[in-house]
Amino acid sequence: MKQNVIFDMDGTLFQTEPVAVAAFRKTFERLRKEGLYHGNTPSDSVLLKQLGKTMDEMWMTLLPDCGVEIHRLADGWMFEHERELIFSRYGKLYPGVEETVKELYQRGYSLFIASNGRPDYVESILNTFEIRTFFTDLYTAGKYKTKTKADLVHLLLKNYPAERGFMVGDRLSDVEAGKKNGLIVIGCGFGYADRRELADADYVISSMKELIPLVTR
Numbered sequence: 001m002k003q004n005v006i007f008d009m010d011g012t013l014f015q016t017e018p019v020a021v022a023a024f025r026k027t028f029e030r031l032r033k034e035g036l037y038h039g040n041t042p043s044d045s046v047l048l049k050q051l052g053k054t055m056d057e058m059w060m061t062l063l064p065d066c067g068v069e070i071h072r073l074a075d076g077w078m079f080e081h082e083r084e085l086i087f088s089r090y091g092k093l094y095p096g097v098e099e100t101v102k103e104l105y106q107r108g109y110s111l112f113i114a115s116n117g118r119p120d121y122v123e124s125i126l127n128t129f130e131i132r133t134f135f136t137d138l139y140t141a142g143k144y145k146t147k148t149k150a151d152l153v154h155l156l157l158k159n160y161p162a163e164r165g166f167m168v169g170d171r172l173s174d175v176e177a178g179k180k181n182g183l184i185v186i187g188c189g190f191g192y193a194d195r196r197e198l199a200d201a202d203y204v205i206s207s208m209k210e211l212i213p214l215v216t217r
Contacts, residue, residue, distance in 0.1 A: 004162040005104055005215060006153060006183070008169030009115040010051045011191030012094075013101075013208075014125050019091035021047055023081035030077050036070050037063065051192050052171040054116045054141050079118055086124050093129050094190065096208035103212060105134040110160065114153050114167075114177065118142040136160065149177040157181055166215055172197035186214055 010016040024047045031037035042062060050058040059071035066074075085091060101111055111134055115122050119140045126132035139156045146152040153167065167178030170191020175198060178185035187198030189206050198204050203214050 001164060002110070002162040003108075003215075004110045004112060004157070004160060004165040006112045006114050006156065006165065006167050006178075007101075008052070008149075008171065008174045008188075009113055009117060009122055009125065011170035011193065012168060012174075012188050013097050013113075015092050015094055016051055017048060017091075017192070019082055019085045020051060022085055022090065023078050026081045027074055027078045031063075031070075031074060036073070037066065048192055052116060052173060054147070055118070075118075079121055082121060083124050086121075086128050089128065091125075093131075094208050098129070098131055100208050100211055101131055101134045104215065107216065109215070110136045110162065112136055112156055112160065113138045113140070114149065114156055115139070116141040116149060116152075116173070149173040150180040153177040153181045153183070168211065170198075175201050186211060 007013055010020070021044050025041055028037065028041040050061060053061070055075050056071070059074055063071060063074065105111060113122055113126070113135055117140055119138065119142050122138055122140055123132070126135065137160065139152050141152055144152060144155060146155065157165065165183045166186055167174055167181070167183040168186045168188065169175070170188040171193045175185050175187060179200060185201045187201030187204040189195060189198065189204045205211055205214070
């Protein structure tokens with residue numbers, strides 16, 4: 001039986017907080033230096049609430065008075081800083097991620113990433129931590145220009161149909177994407193979302209090590 005397991009990235013596989021906060025701070029410093037922004041850097045809590053959003057949603061929230069050109073510029077700088085930090089292994093995978101994806105791969109499951117991030121950002125994480133080989137394909141809003149995570153997952157499943165599938169993620173957008181596409185939803189309670197965002201998940205796990213028994217039952 002063909003089975004897909006679709007993972008979100010930030011707050012699910014990758015502990016994004018140290019990388020994202022540092023990259024955000026450097027980006028806002030650069031915006032001020034270039035005279036493109038004159039306010040203060042938002043608080044860490046505000047910055048972390050942007051994780052999981054599309055690029056457009058994120059920068060419209062953080063830079064509401066700036067135009068699209070500045071949003072694009074800021075996003076490019078943000079990625080530059082993130083990539084430098086990722087390559088230096090400033091961030092890390094959540095405990096049990098490597099072992100879990102490897103075992104699911106060896107058991108014959110098709111693994112995918114569905115992320116609202118940039119494709120090169122996702123690739124840099126998977127390659128740096130040497131788990132890219134376990135994933136059949138990567139779907140990102142940055143590449144496919146989808147407006148919602150549900151649309152992104154719909155496109156993925158259109159190209160990779162399966163008899164049974166799972167959506168694994170930490171945000172409401174992951175839950176909605178799974179439900180709208182007929183997947184079993186496994187919420188990650190160790191990510192960045194308020195637990196209320198996972199209220200409609202079929203299961204909620206407190207560590208990645210709990211995933212395999214749910215998927216293989």
